Amino acid sequence: MTDSTASLPPEVVAEHGIVVVPLQVVIGAAVHEEGTPEASPARVAAALREFLPVSTSRPAPAVFAETYDRLATEGAEEIISLHLSGDMSGTFESAQLAARDATVPVTAVDSRQVGVATGFAAVTAAQVVAAGGTAGEAARAALERAAESSSLFYVDTLEYLRRGGRIGAAAALFGGALAVKPLLTIADGRVSTLEKVRTSGRALARLEDLAVERAGERQVDVSVSHLADAERAGQLADRLRIRLAGNLDGRELWCGELGAVLGAHVGPGMLAVCVSPLPD
Template sequence: MSRHVAIVTDSTAYLPRPTMERHGITAVPLTVVLGDRALEEGTEISARSLALALQKRHSVTTSRPSPEVFAAAYRAAAEGGADAVVSLHLSSEFSGTYDAARLAAKDAPVPVRVVDTGMVVAMALGFCALAAAEAAEAGGGLDEAVSAAEKRAAGTSAYFYVDTLDYLRRGGRIGAAQALLGSALAVKPILELDGGRIEMLEKVRTASKAIARLEEIVAERAGAAPVDIAVHHLAAQERADRLAERLRERVPGLVDLHVSEVGAVIGAHTGPGLLGAVISLR
């Protein structure tokens, strides 16, 4: 089916491939630089390979897509019959991806609306892309698709636990003072997404208490409203499964629950042991 409004996002949305195909969503890949090799997320490096590299303390950095890659995605959308594109991306506070998309949009063959969702945690972005796609499928135009994504973003929050703040500190994604404080006190941090930035929410003494507290925070934030929840992890499948099971019991308004491992780009900045949850109001 030809869509008048095409949806483009980036690989950090971590949408399942069948979901992307069903809704016609295109994901432009970010790059993970492992040593002297530049690898596309999703096709050339897996989350497990990334976790192993981090555990061995190999040098790992990430890189935004080039404007040329975005330009190719916009041309493909136009050639596929779209007369407009909504391009939804992770927070500009976290990555230059949004800026690259804006540069490409200037010369696109159809109107492109580039949206900084303010999200940095996987399905926090994925839920926004799905909302835009569903609005377009319902016959909405460019403004309606953008509005649907922005409304979803406004009702989405993300909380996560990491074993150490070292990876976020190395990538400049959390203040050095906060990272040093966490290390000095030997605490386990619970972080939140606030205004497109990663901020310290609470400091807990042990991993088990931190994960229990994460569950409490997510259940409280979800309340009784209709919500979708995504539980994410890196090399911590058992933790993720346990958290998901508990949330199924505790969240009365739960509509959809997704459990998945994050990809290499987000994993590079959080490290193995990540456990997070995204709560998105319907």
């Protein structure tokens, strides 16, 4: 199991038999599950531009409890429940609370990552299970992959991260005052400033170079994500396909729109790259 912020394509979820629990998006007074038309990335981007209140909410422990019970009824003997960083969301905590009373053993795992980095870790866990590994082995492999993954992203403004409490007011003010275009990463489960660049063009060029540097000589999976900026994301993905052709070795580079929950915290114009080395 994972959650909707893992941003896994539906065909990958189906291929590996992964169960996805949705987080919620609150637009104005309306609450919607991520993945529904009412909580689409485009709807979130439009609401942010219109200064409508947008927030997000974790799944309640009862939602996890119901899912664990359903899977047990369907024949699951053990469950690995892998989620986005506990420092960024209460989702992992909900999974832990529900796991205490589950009718089958549940291993709740804090990936210490967000977005596709969590998704790649979930795929690795599923592959270990499919190969006959134990729940403990799958959880360890997932954590190792998440720790090796690099989540790199560019935002037009730090304002949306400030509103959601994901970055300090002082950092947001500093970025805005100097017209800095920040490059960010996830370090120890939290948003961290990686570099500060003066223009968006330089920031995106540097984002590309950083992704290539993080790949090094290793075999990697790569994903490019965006919110309301498909053109620039497509251009970045095309360049990375060329520069990382040897690292990808024919594997597809994913490129798509960021989910509504994460999008609500970064705002329109965000571009992200996840570089995830393949397990040995």
